Amino acid sequence: MAKEKDLIKEFNDYRTKMNDKILEDDNKVLKRIFNLDTNAYAEGTLDVKTKELLGLVASLVLRCDDCVKYHLESSYNAGVTKAQISETLSIGTLVGGTIVIPHLRRAYEYWEALEKNNN
Amino acid sequence: MAKEKDLIKEFNDYRTKMNDKILEDDNKVLKRIFNLDTNAYAEGTLDVKTKELLGLVASLVLRCDDCVKYHLESSYNAGVTKAQISETLSIGTLVGGTIVIPHLRRAYEYWEALEKNNN
Amino acid sequence: MAKEKDLIKEFNDYRTKMNDKILEDDNKVLKRIFNLDTNAYAEGTLDVKTKELLGLVASLVLRCDDCVKYHLESSYNAGVTKAQISETLSIGTLVGGTIVIPHLRRAYEYWEALEKNNN
Amino acid sequence: MAKEKDLIKEFNDYRTKMNDKILEDDNKVLKRIFNLDTNAYAEGTLDVKTKELLGLVASLVLRCDDCVKYHLESSYNAGVTKAQISETLSIGTLVGGTIVIPHLRRAYEYWEALEKNNN
Amino acid sequence: MAKEKDLIKEFNDYRTKMNDKILEDDNKVLKRIFNLDTNAYAEGTLDVKTKELLGLVASLVLRCDDCVKYHLESSYNAGVTKAQISETLSIGTLVGGTIVIPHLRRAYEYWEALEKNNN
Amino acid sequence: MAKEKDLIKEFNDYRTKMNDKILEDDNKVLKRIFNLDTNAYAEGTLDVKTKELLGLVASLVLRCDDCVKYHLESSYNAGVTKAQISETLSIGTLVGGTIVIPHLRRAYEYWEALEKNNN
Numbered sequence: 001m002a003k004e005k006d007l008i009k010e011f012n013d014y015r016t017k018m019n020d021k022i023l024e025d026d027n028k029v030l031k032r033i034f035n036l037d038t039n040a041y042a043e044g045t046l047d048v049k050t051k052e053l054l055g056l057v058a059s060l061v062l063r064c065d066d067c068v069k070y071h072l073e074s075s076y077n078a079g080v081t082k083a084q085i086s087e088t089l090s091i092g093t094l095v096g097g098t099i100v101i102p103h104l105r106r107a108y109e110y111w112e113a114l115e116k117n118n119n
Numbered sequence: 120m121a122k123e124k125d126l127i128k129e130f131n132d133y134r135t136k137m138n139d140k141i142l143e144d145d146n147k148v149l150k151r152i153f154n155l156d157t158n159a160y161a162e163g164t165l166d167v168k169t170k171e172l173l174g175l176v177a178s179l180v181l182r183c184d185d186c187v188k189y190h191l192e193s194s195y196n197a198g199v200t201k202a203q204i205s206e207t208l209s210i211g212t213l214v215g216g217t218i219v220i221p222h223l224r225r226a227y228e229y230w231e232a233l234e235k236n237n238n
Numbered sequence: 239m240a241k242e243k244d245l246i247k248e249f250n251d252y253r254t255k256m257n258d259k260i261l262e263d264d265n266k267v268l269k270r271i272f273n274l275d276t277n278a279y280a281e282g283t284l285d286v287k288t289k290e291l292l293g294l295v296a297s298l299v300l301r302c303d304d305c306v307k308y309h310l311e312s313s314y315n316a317g318v319t320k321a322q323i324s325e326t327l328s329i330g331t332l333v334g335g336t337i338v339i340p341h342l343r344r345a346y347e348y349w350e351a352l353e354k355n356n357n
Numbered sequence: 358m359a360k361e362k363d364l365i366k367e368f369n370d371y372r373t374k375m376n377d378k379i380l381e382d383d384n385k386v387l388k389r390i391f392n393l394d395t396n397a398y399a400e401g402t403l404d405v406k407t408k409e410l411l412g413l414v415a416s417l418v419l420r421c422d423d424c425v426k427y428h429l430e431s432s433y434n435a436g437v438t439k440a441q442i443s444e445t446l447s448i449g450t451l452v453g454g455t456i457v458i459p460h461l462r463r464a465y466e467y468w469e470a471l472e473k474n475n476n
Numbered sequence: 477m478a479k480e481k482d483l484i485k486e487f488n489d490y491r492t493k494m495n496d497k498i499l500e501d502d503n504k505v506l507k508r509i510f511n512l513d514t515n516a517y518a519e520g521t522l523d524v525k526t527k528e529l530l531g532l533v534a535s536l537v538l539r540c541d542d543c544v545k546y547h548l549e550s551s552y553n554a555g556v557t558k559a560q561i562s563e564t565l566s567i568g569t570l571v572g573g574t575i576v577i578p579h580l581r582r583a584y585e586y587w588e589a590l591e592k593n594n595n
Numbered sequence: 596m597a598k599e600k601d602l603i604k605e606f607n608d609y610r611t612k613m614n615d616k617i618l619e620d621d622n623k624v625l626k627r628i629f630n631l632d633t634n635a636y637a638e639g640t641l642d643v644k645t646k647e648l649l650g651l652v653a654s655l656v657l658r659c660d661d662c663v664k665y666h667l668e669s670s671y672n673a674g675v676t677k678a679q680i681s682e683t684l685s686i687g688t689l690v691g692g693t694i695v696i697p698h699l700r701r702a703y704e705y706w707e708a709l710e711k712n713n714n
Contacts, residue, residue: 018700021707029278029685030699032270033213037693040213040267045202050169054176054207058214059694061177061456063540064658066697067214083164088173090505094152094159095177095186097454098513099418099535102542104506105494112497137462140469148447148516149461151508156455159505178456180694182302183420185459209267216692217275218297218656221304223268224256231259271689278689283678288645292652292683296690299575299653301421305690321640326649328386332628332635333653333662335573336394337416337537340423342387343375350378386635389627390570397570397624402559407526411564414530415537415571424571440521445530451509451516452534452543539659566624574632575654578661580625581613588616 004113011069011110041074048078053088060092063103069110076114085111123232130188130229160193167197172207179211182222188229195233204230242351249307249348279312286316291326298330301341307348314352323349361470368426368467398431405435410445417449420460426467433471442468480589487545487586517550524554529564536568539579545586552590561587599708606664606705636669643673648683655687658698664705671709680706 022030041051052075059067075085089107093100141149160170171194178186194204208226212219260268279289290313297305313323327345331338379387398408409432416424432442446464450457498506517527528551535543551561565583569576617625636646647670654662670680684702688695 015700018703021703022699025681025703027681027685029274029689030681032274033685033688033693033696036213036267036270037696040210044206045200046172046206050172051206051210053165053169054172054210055214057173057177058180058211061181061454062214062694064694064697067694081164086501086503086506087163087165087170090503090509091159091170091173092177093454093509094155094505095174095181095454095456097418097450097452097457098509099452099538099540099543100454101509101513102540104498105491108494108497108501134462137465140465141461144443144465146443146447148451148512149443151512151515152447152450152455152458155505155508156458158508180692181456183456183459186456205263205265205268209265209271212271212692213267214692214694216656216688216690216695217271218300218302218305218690219692220272220275221302223260224253227256227259227263274689278686282682283676284648284682288648289682289686291641291645291649292686293690295649295653296656296687299573299657300690319640324382324384324387325639325641325646328384328390329635329646329649330653331390331573332386332631333573333575333650333657335537335569335571335576336390337419337421337424337571338573339391339394340421342379343372346375346378346382386631389631389634393570393624393627396627397567401563402557403529403563407529408563408567410522410526410530411533411567412571414534415568418534419537419571438521444520444522444527448516448527448530449534451512452531452538562620562622562625566622566628569628570624574628575657575659575662577629577632578659580617581610584613584616584620 004116007110007113008073008117011066012073015066015070049075049080049084052078052080053084056085057088057092057095060089060100060103060107061096063096063100065103065106068103068107072107072110073114076111076118082111082115123235126229126232127192127236130185131192134185134189168194168199168203171197171199172203175204176207176211176214179208179219179222179226180215182215182219184222184225187222187226191226191229192233195230195237201230201234242354245348245351246311246355249304250311253304253308287313287318287322290316290318291322294323295326295330295333298327298338298341298345299334301334301338303341303344306341306345310345310348311352314349314356320349320353361473364467364470365430365474368423369430372423372427406432406437406441409435409437410441413442414445414449414452417446417457417460417464418453420453420457422460422463425460425464429464429467430471433468433475439468439472480592483586483589484549484593487542488549491542491546525551525556525560528554528556529560532561533564533568533571536565536576536579536583537572539572539576541579541582544579544583548583548586549590552587552594558587558591599711602705602708603668603712606661607668610661610665644670644675644679647673647675648679651680652683652687652690655684655695655698655702656691658691658695660698660701663698663702667702667705668709671706671713677706677710 052071056071059071093104171190175190178190290309294309297309409428413428416428528547532547535547569580647666651666654666
């Protein structure tokens with residue numbers, strides 16, 4: 001289980017550490033963008049799970065590994081199932097093309113780590 | 120109402136005409152991609168509305184006006200509400216940045232045309 | 239002069255009309271992003287001219303014609319010279335590659351329209 | 358035949374007119390990039406046809422309609438067949454995903470115009 | 477020679493392991509996309525070498541390191557020469573701009589590894 | 596201080612080593628692009644600092660970590676202040692969206708390394 005925990009921990013530790021430094025820098029525009037990020041994924045007309053899947057597919061087609069990991073983890077914590085993740089990733093791969101496949105590999109690896117880490 | 124009908128009709132007529140020509144060309148890879156496009160948005164673990172919103176947000180962040188129009192229209196026909204569209208577009212704009220705003224304008228215009236055309 | 243005025247007027251009229259509709263929709267995330275857009279280009283440590291050039295080069299490499307037009311017009315109004323525009327566009331074309339050239343053509347056309355419209 | 362001729366003529370006239378204005382501006386970096394563009398597609402270890410197809414597929418996956426038109430026209434003039442164009446476009450659509458399809462439609466339309474215009 | 481072998485082996489081992497997991501997941505859309513990938517690069521009107529170069533240039537301008545590696549390796553195995561690779565990469569760098577250069581560095585490194593590993 | 600020095604040294608060593616190999620390959624198009632890169636950022640109507648910030652924001656919105664590092668380092672050496680960097684990065688994040696944030700984290704880390712390494 002250690003390896004999976006490492007993958008998750010390393011991602012989150014770096015993310016938290018650097019987000020803190022960015023926010024300490026006290027740039028008003030950056031602070032508001034970070035703040036908006038929290039707001040946009042909160043329950044609204046669409047529920048949290050759907051919003052996380054929207055964030056996930058957007059991250060995948062834009063080919064941002066860290067963003068994909070972040071939304072996989074939030075999705076996992078919100079109770080999204082693997083089948084829902086697979087369908088979302090398949091739409092992203094179709095829309096974004098085979099260029100997306102390397103990011104798909106890393107997405108599957110991270111989801112597997114999340115599942116193993118929580119068993 | 121005429122102007123809205125024109126916007127919608129012009130988009131769909133050109134789309135249909137050229138899709139037919141592409142399929143007549145009988146390239147196996149292209150035909151299969153077109154076919155997959157139909158499959159991926161069919162009801163699965165995720166319902167059709169959610170899948171259309173996934174297609175919409177992916178199209179918006181990739182800044183493809185025609186793809187946005189297509190998914191707005193399919194969403195409209197599947198019974199998605201304007202409030203759900205707005206939340207989806209807002210996530211896309213946050214993820215994709217202000218560069219997305221010109222496409223957001225055209226998305227709002229097309230959705231309005233769909234609503235007016237059906238009243 | 240009529241043709242140049244039309245190019246500028248058409249762009250700004252549509253932009254204003256649709257921005258109004260988006261803001262009327264009252265989506266909090268979208269409203270804040272629009273608001274941030276005003277803030278980010280205000281005088282700070284960097285002056286307005288430099289910030290407009292930053293917005294211009296970012297828009298060019300991301301190949302967003304409407305965004306390029308917007309920043310060309312703000313730059314023009316802020317007193318940026320054509321020579322400064324040319325150097326900025328040349329950096330954008332080098333960084334973004336020849337794929338940027340069609341957008342460069344439309345940028346030169348819009349800048350020329352701005353100059354003619356104000357003489 | 359008139360309509361096809363118009364599509365081709367309009368594209369080339371605007372392209373030539375604006376390229377001339379850009380070159381008159383006498384920016385050394387831009388002039389050299391334009392110059393390189395001529396060099397890169399000249400016969401080398403790879404023949405002109407292959408190079409044009411490389412330019413075409415790169416333009417398609419980057420979703421630049423004007424660049425696609427330009428390389429379709431150069432390919433046509435170099436004697437590339439429609440079957441070679443189709444295979445090239447199919448690779449581009451697979452790599453770039455369904456987001457490429459609207460550009461594929463316009464590519465097929467332009468190629469058809471080139472064929473009709475020359476018969 | 478060990479270091480080059482490692483670079484190649486590590487890439488291919490991870491690629492194979494994760495592709496297997498994705499295919500085991502039994503998502504129909506993903507399976508068909510993977511299948512199409514095999515089809516599209518098979519000999520047709522265009523020969524395998526040309527198709528691999530098309531895949532390579534598309535991967536480079538989209539700045540996907542893993543995709544570049546994959547097509548460099550397939551090109552190498554199909555008998556493409558270094559001179560043909562260089563010309564293809566130079567077209568990609570011109571079209572995609574200097575933003576492509578970091579990926580160009582890694583492409584040159586991987587090609588060198590392929591050559592050393594096979595001597 | 597060792598860790599920061601490593602981050603900077605590792606980036607620059609690899610960059611120099613591979614640039615040398617690319618230039619040795621003697622491809623005329625690539626050599627000229629590399630040469631243009633030097634020219635475009637030299638003092639002109641715009642001063643070196645402004646040009647480096649233009650290169651930085653273009654690199655950030657195109658999400659190229661190595662390009663961001665390069666322009667951070669050149670900016671640092673040209674005497675750009677942290678406040679100017681922050682404003683530039685905030686414009687890039689607004690234009691490019693939250694997808695840019697992982698690259699923003701690495702930009703802050705590299706700038707910090709530059710500051711520590713020179714104290």
